[in-house]
Amino acid sequence: MALIVQKYGGTSVGSVERIQAVADRIIKNRENGHQIVVVVSAMSGETNKLIGLANEINERPAAREMDVLVSTGEQVTIALLSMALHAKGIPAKSYTGTQIKMLTDNAHGKARIMDIQCSNMQKDLEEGNVIVVAGFQGVDECGNITTLGRGGSDTTAVAMAAALKADECQIYTDVDGVYTTDPRIEPKARRLERITFEEMLEMASLGSKVLQIRSVEFAGKYNVPLRVLSSFEESEGAGTLITTEENEMEQAVISGIAFNKDEAQLTISGVPDKPGVASDILGSVTEANIEVDMIVQNVGEDGTTDFTFTVHRNDYDTALELLTRTGETLGAKNVRGDNSIVKISLVGVGMRSHAGIASTMFAALAKEGINILMISTSEIKISVVVAEKYLELGVRTLHSAFGLENDGNLVNL
Amino acid sequence: MALIVQKYGGTSVGSVERIQAVADRIIKNRENGHQIVVVVSAMSGETNKLIGLANEINERPAAREMDVLVSTGEQVTIALLSMALHAKGIPAKSYTGTQIKMLTDNAHGKARIMDIQCSNMQKDLEEGNVIVVAGFQGVDECGNITTLGRGGSDTTAVAMAAALKADECQIYTDVDGVYTTDPRIEPKARRLERITFEEMLEMASLGSKVLQIRSVEFAGKYNVPLRVLSSFEESEGAGTLITTEENEMEQAVISGIAFNKDEAQLTISGVPDKPGVASDILGSVTEANIEVDMIVQNVGEDGTTDFTFTVHRNDYDTALELLTRTGETLGAKNVRGDNSIVKISLVGVGMRSHAGIASTMFAALAKEGINILMISTSEIKISVVVAEKYLELGVRTLHSAFGLENDGNLVNL
Numbered sequence: 001m002a003l004i005v006q007k008y009g010g011t012s013v014g015s016v017e018r019i020q021a022v023a024d025r026i027i028k029n030r031e032n033g034h035q036i037v038v039v040v041s042a043m044s045g046e047t048n049k050l051i052g053l054a055n056e057i058n059e060r061p062a063a064r065e066m067d068v069l070v071s072t073g074e075q076v077t078i079a080l081l082s083m084a085l086h087a088k089g090i091p092a093k094s095y096t097g098t099q100i101k102m103l104t105d106n107a108h109g110k111a112r113i114m115d116i117q118c119s120n121m122q123k124d125l126e127e128g129n130v131i132v133v134a135g136f137q138g139v140d141e142c143g144n145i146t147t148l149g150r151g152g153s154d155t156t157a158v159a160m161a162a163a164l165k166a167d168e169c170q171i172y173t174d175v176d177g178v179y180t181t182d183p184r185i186e187p188k189a190r191r192l193e194r195i196t197f198e199e200m201l202e203m204a205s206l207g208s209k210v211l212q213i214r215s216v217e218f219a220g221k222y223n224v225p226l227r228v229l230s231s232f233e234e235s236e237g238a239g240t241l242i243t244t245e246e247n248e249m250e251q252a253v254i255s256g257i258a259f260n261k262d263e264a265q266l267t268i269s270g271v272p273d274k275p276g277v278a279s280d281i282l283g284s285v286t287e288a289n290i291e292v293d294m295i296v297q298n299v300g301e302d303g304t305t306d307f308t309f310t311v312h313r314n315d316y317d318t319a320l321e322l323l324t325r326t327g328e329t330l331g332a333k334n335v336r337g338d339n340s341i342v343k344i345s346l347v348g349v350g351m352r353s354h355a356g357i358a359s360t361m362f363a364a365l366a367k368e369g370i371n372i373l374m375i376s377t378s379e380i381k382i383s384v385v386v387a388e389k390y391l392e393l394g395v396r397t398l399h400s401a402f403g404l405e406n407d408g409n410l411v412n413l
Numbered sequence: 414m415a416l417i418v419q420k421y422g423g424t425s426v427g428s429v430e431r432i433q434a435v436a437d438r439i440i441k442n443r444e445n446g447h448q449i450v451v452v453v454s455a456m457s458g459e460t461n462k463l464i465g466l467a468n469e470i471n472e473r474p475a476a477r478e479m480d481v482l483v484s485t486g487e488q489v490t491i492a493l494l495s496m497a498l499h500a501k502g503i504p505a506k507s508y509t510g511t512q513i514k515m516l517t518d519n520a521h522g523k524a525r526i527m528d529i530q531c532s533n534m535q536k537d538l539e540e541g542n543v544i545v546v547a548g549f550q551g552v553d554e555c556g557n558i559t560t561l562g563r564g565g566s567d568t569t570a571v572a573m574a575a576a577l578k579a580d581e582c583q584i585y586t587d588v589d590g591v592y593t594t595d596p597r598i599e600p601k602a603r604r605l606e607r608i609t610f611e612e613m614l615e616m617a618s619l620g621s622k623v624l625q626i627r628s629v630e631f632a633g634k635y636n637v638p639l640r641v642l643s644s645f646e647e648s649e650g651a652g653t654l655i656t657t658e659e660n661e662m663e664q665a666v667i668s669g670i671a672f673n674k675d676e677a678q679l680t681i682s683g684v685p686d687k688p689g690v691a692s693d694i695l696g697s698v699t700e701a702n703i704e705v706d707m708i709v710q711n712v713g714e715d716g717t718t719d720f721t722f723t724v725h726r727n728d729y730d731t732a733l734e735l736l737t738r739t740g741e742t743l744g745a746k747n748v749r750g751d752n753s754i755v756k757i758s759l760v761g762v763g764m765r766s767h768a769g770i771a772s773t774m775f776a777a778l779a780k781e782g783i784n785i786l787m788i789s790t791s792e793i794k795i796s797v798v799v800a801e802k803y804l805e806l807g808v809r810t811l812h813s814a815f816g817l818e819n820d821g822n823l824v825n826l
Contacts (some may be wrong), residue, residue: 016469050489056429058496065499068507069492072485076463079482083471086478095482098511099556119557142533143512 002167003035007135007157010044012172012231013077019372022231023084025131029122030090037121037131040081042073054368063108067137067147071097074134074153082132092130097137097145102156104146105112111138111146113155113218116163116365130336133160152168154215162222169219169226171211177211177240178203180404185350190403192255194241197226199255202347202381206318216242245349253350253357254402257395260343262318263293265374266309266323270333273305280330284322290315294343294376294383304333304361308374310385313339341373342391345383346398358382362399370394373377414640415580416448416538417670420548420570423457425585425644427488434643436497439543443503450534450577454569455495457488475544479481480550480560484510486545487566505543508534510550510558515569517551517559524551524559525803526568526631529576546573567628572625575635582632583638583652584624587825589643590653593621593817594670599809601818605668607654610639615794629655658762666763666770667815670808673756676706678787678798679736683746686718693743694720697735703728707789707796708716715745721787723798726752741745741766753787755804758796759811773793777814 006026013019022038030036050069054061063070078094083171087091100121104111113216121131135153138146154171161169176191178200195203202211210228219226219242229239232250260351272278282292311319314338327335350358361382365372370393373384386394399405421440426432435451443449463482467474474482490764491507498505514533517524534544548566551559561568567584574582589604593615596602608616610633617626623641630654632639673773686688695705708722724732740748764770774795778785783806787798799807812818 016466019470053429053489053493054496057432057493058500061496065495065507068509069489072488075485075488076466076482080466080470082478082481082735083467083474086475087471094478096481096558099558143504145509145512181648202612 002064003164004029005037005039005161005164005166005310007039007153007169007171008041008231008307009153009173010041010047011174012264012341013040013081014044016080017078019084022081023088027088027090030070030130030367035125035247037125037133037137037160037166038081039076039133039153039160041135041153042070043077046076058077059305061085064144067108067145071137071147074136078132078134082130085130090130091128092132093124094132094134096134096293097156098139098143099371100133100160102138102159104140104148106142106144107139108144108145108146110149111140113138113148113159115175115391116159121164126332130333136186143197148214151212151215153229154212155218158215158224160217161224161226161295162218166224168309169224171215171226171228172301173210173228174231175210175228176233176238177228178242179242179256182259182393183397185259186257186399186405188399188403192240194243196245196349197242197254198241198245198380199347199349200220200226202345202378203256203258208209211242215244217250220244226355246250253354254346254404255350256347256350256397257324257404258344258345258347259391259395260345261388261391262313263310263341264337265341266311266316266319266335266337267306268323268327268330268332268335269306270300270304271307271327273299273303277305277330278307281323281326282309284326285309285311288315288318289320290319290322294374294385296374296376310341310343310374338373340388341385343383344394344398345381345387347381348382351382352379360401361398364397365394368393368397370397414446414786416450416569416577417442418450418452418574418577418579420566421454421583421644422644423460423587424567424587426453426494429459429493430491432493432497436503437573438644440501440503443543448538450538450546450573450579451494452546452548452566452573453487453490454548454566455483456490458610459486459489465505467571469615477557480521480558482549484547484558484560485548495543498543498545502540502541505545505662506537507547509547510569510702511552511556511734513546513573515551515572516569516618517553517561517580519553519555519557519559521557521559523562524553526561527549529572531576531585534577537617543664558663559643560668561627561784562627564628565712567625568631570735570818571628571631571635571637571639571778574637574639575631579637582637583810584628584639584642586623587643587644588623588641589642589646589651592669594766594812595672598805599670601780601812602740603818604651605662607656609656609658609762610761611658611793612760613639613655615758624655633657642713645719651716665758666767667761667817669760670761670811670815670817671758671760672804673758673807674801675726675802676754676756676798677726677750677752678718678754679724679729679732679750681721681740681743681745681748682719682735683713684740684743685712686712686716690718690743691720694736695722696803697739698722698732703732703735704752707787707798709789711789723754723756723787751786753801754798755801756796757804757805757807759815760794764795765792773814775812777810778807781806781810783810 082092082094104113135156180191227240320337416656495505495507516528592602639655783803
C-alpha cells in the first residue's frame with residue numbers, strides 16, 4: 001500500500017461535473033490499494049472573481065485581507081470535493097491551511113512554508129479517509145491566514161508529501177508530462193519518462209511552465225518523487241517522473257531544450273578595465289531592482305573591456321537609459337542594446353561527464369547560419385543568445401542534432 | 414469613550430456599494446469617539462448559492478463539510494469590509510471564527526458558543542483598529558469549523574459584546590426597531606424605545622422575527638444592552654433598546670401584542686380523570702418529537718377531564734392521528750382538532766403588578782364578538798386562541814384597548 005499525494009488545479013475542479021470526475025479518479029487510485037491525500041486549488045475563475053471584488057473596493061488592498069479573501073476559494077473546493085466523495089460512499093475529510101496546520105512565515109501573498117503538523121491526518125488516513133487539503137494557503141504563528149502565491153498549490157502538495165513521507169506526489173495538469181521541448185515549435189518533441197530535479201528546475205526557469213519552480217526545489221530538497229500527469233488520461237504510471245539522478249545503465253546526455261523569449265541584451269564596450277568595473281556597470285541597474293540574467297565579460301587587447309548582460313524585456317528601456325549614463329561616467333566607447341533576441345538552452349545532467357556537447361551545439365547552429373550573440377554555461381546547461389527570428393529554426397536544429405525525437409542521445413555510462 | 418459592537422446582516426453588505434455604506438456608518442460612529450467591533454454576515458444570496466452547489470453534489474451533505482463550505486461567505490465579507498475601511502483611511506483588521514477564537518461545541522450547523530478569546534482584539538482596539546468579525550461561525554476544540562445556524566450572526570455579536578464587556582450591542586436590520594405589534598396589521602403600531610429582555614423573548618418567540626431568540630437569551634444572561642436599529646436611518650440612539658427592567662417613574666403595563674399563525678389546536682374530551690392521565694395523553698405526541706406549546710386542562714363534573722393543547726400546524730395531521738389512537742386506549746368520549754386558529758398574546762412586564770389586565774382583554778374581545786377558544790397566562794404574558802379569521806380584528810381591538818398607539822398605557826408605579 002502506497003501513500004500518494006495528488007494535486008488537482010483550478011481547471012480540474014472548475015465545475016460540479018469536474019469535481020465529480022476528480023472524485024472518480026481518486027476512488028480508482030484508492031481501489032488500487034493506495035492511501036490518498038488530495039490537494040486542490042480554487043475552482044477556475046473564483047480567485048480572479050474575488051480579486052476583482054477587492055479591487056472594486058480598494059485599489060491597493062492590504063495583503064493580509066487579500067489572503068483572508070482569496071483563501072476562501074480553496075476552502076469551497078475542499079468541502080465540495082469531500083461531499084462528492086461522500087456521495088460515492090468514500091469517507092473523506094477536508095482541511096484548510098489553518099487546520100492542517102501549514103505553518104508559514106508572515107509574508108502575505110508569497111509566504112514560505114516552515115512546518116506542517118500531520119498527526120490528525122495520519123489518524124484520518126489509518127481510518128480509511130481520503131484527506132482533502134486546501135492548496136495555496138497557510139497560517140502564520142499568530143494565526144493569520146497566509147497564501148503561497150499563484151501556483152502555490154503545487155508547493156502545498158509537495159510539502160504535504162514531504163511531511164507525510166508519501167511514496168509519490170502527483171501533479172495533475174492539462175499536459176501529460178514534461179517534453180524534450182515545446183511541441184508547438186518542434187512537433188517531434190517527445191514526452192520524457194523521467195527527468196532529474198535539477199534539469200526540471202532549469203527547464204521550468206527557462207519557461208516550461210508545467211510546475212511552479214518552488215515546488216520543484218521543495219521536492220528536490222526533501223527528495224519527494226514528483227510526477228506530472230494529465231487530468232484527462234487514465235493510465236497509472238504515465239506522465240513524467242521528476243526524481244533524483246540514479247545510476248542507471250543508460251543515461252540521456254541531453255534531456256531537453258528550453259528557451260526564453262522574455263529577455264533583452266545590453267552591451268557596454270570599450271570600458272577602461274580596472275578592478276571594480278563590473279560592479280560599477282551593474283550597480284545602477286540592480287539598484288533600480290532590475291534583475292540581470294546572463295552576464296558575459298571579455299577583456300580586449302587595448303586594456304579596455306566589453307561587458308554584455310541580459311534583463312527582462314519589460315526592463316529594457318530603463319536599463320538602456322541607466323547604462324547609457326553609466327557609459328558616460330566610465331568613459332565607455334559605446335553602449336548598445338537589442339530587445340529582439342532569444343535564449344536557447346540545452347539542459348541535461350548527462351553533459352557533466354561528456355565533452356563535446358558545446359561544440360556539437362555550436363556546429364549545428366553554424367551549419368544553419370545562426371549567429372551566436374552570447375554564450376553562458378553551467379554544470380547541466382549551455383545557453384546561447386541568438387536573434388529572435390532564429391528561435392524555431394534553432395530549437396528544431398538542436399532537437400535533431402541531439403536525437404531527442406527518438407532517444408538517440410542515450411549513451412552507456 | 415464607549416465600546417460598541419455592531420452587527421450588519423446580509424442585505425446590509427449585499428454589494429460593493431452597501432459594504433462601502435457600512436464602512437461610512439462605522440467611521441461616523443468612530444468619529445463620535447467610540448471603539449467599534451463589527452460583526453458581519455455573508456453577502457445576501459451567497460450562502461444560498463453555496464448550499465445550492467453542495468446539493469448539486471450531494472443530496473445529504475455532511476454537516477462538517479457544510480460548515481467548511483458556508484463559513485467562506487462571512488470570510489469574504491470581513492476581508493472586503495476591512496479593505497473598504499482601509500480605502501477610507503481607517504485601520505481595520507478581520508477575524509474569522511477560528512481566529513477570534515469563538516469556541517463552540519461540535520454540533521455542526523447549530524453549534525453553541527462556549528467561550529471567546531479576546532486578548533488579540535483588546536490589543537487591536539487599543540491600537541485604534543476597527544475589528545471586523547465573521548458572524549455565524551465558530552471552531553470546536555479539535556479545530557473543526559462550526560456554524561451557529563441561520564441568524565447566528567446576531568448571537569455572535571452579542572457573545573462578542575459580552576466577552577468584551579461592550580457598552581452596547583447594535584443589531585442593524587431592515588426595520589427600525591421593535592413595534593407594539595405588526596404594522597402590516599395595525600398601521601397605528603408604534604416603535605418601542607425600550608423593551609425588557611423577557612418581553613423581547615416573548616415577542617420573538619411569538620413571531621416578531623426581528624432578532625434571533627438565542628441572541629436575546631444570550632444578551633439577557635450576560636446583561637448586554639442590545640439595540641435594534643435600521644441600516645438605512647442615521648440618528649444615533651434610535652431604534653429599540655432591549656435591556657433589563659429598571660425602576661423608572663413610568664412603566665408601560667403592556668409593551669406589545671404578538672401573534673402566531675403557525676399553531677393548531679387539539680382537544681380530547683371525556684377522559685376518565687386519574688393521576689397520570691396528562692402524561693398518557695401527551696406521551697405519544699412527544700415521543701413523535703412533536704413540540705407542544707399551550708396546554709389547558711379542565712376537570713368536568715362527571716369525573717372526566719377535557720384536555721386541549723396546541724402544536725405546530727405542520728404537525729397537526731400526525732398529532733391528530735396519534736391522539737385519536739390515544740383516545741381509543743383511554744376511553745375518551747371525543748377527539749377533535751382545529752388548524753385554522755391563531756394565538757394572540759399581550760406581553761408586558763408591567764402586568765405583574767396590575768390586576769385587571771385579563772378582564773380588560775376578555776371584555777374588549779367579547780365586545781367585538783370574538784370567541785375565545787383557549788386561554789393561557791404567564792408572568793408577563795396572556796395568550797388567547799381565537800379563530801384565524803379574527804386575527805386582524807383581535808390585534809387591532811387589543812392594540813386600541815390598551816392605548817398602545819399613543820403611550821396611553823403608561824402608569825405611575
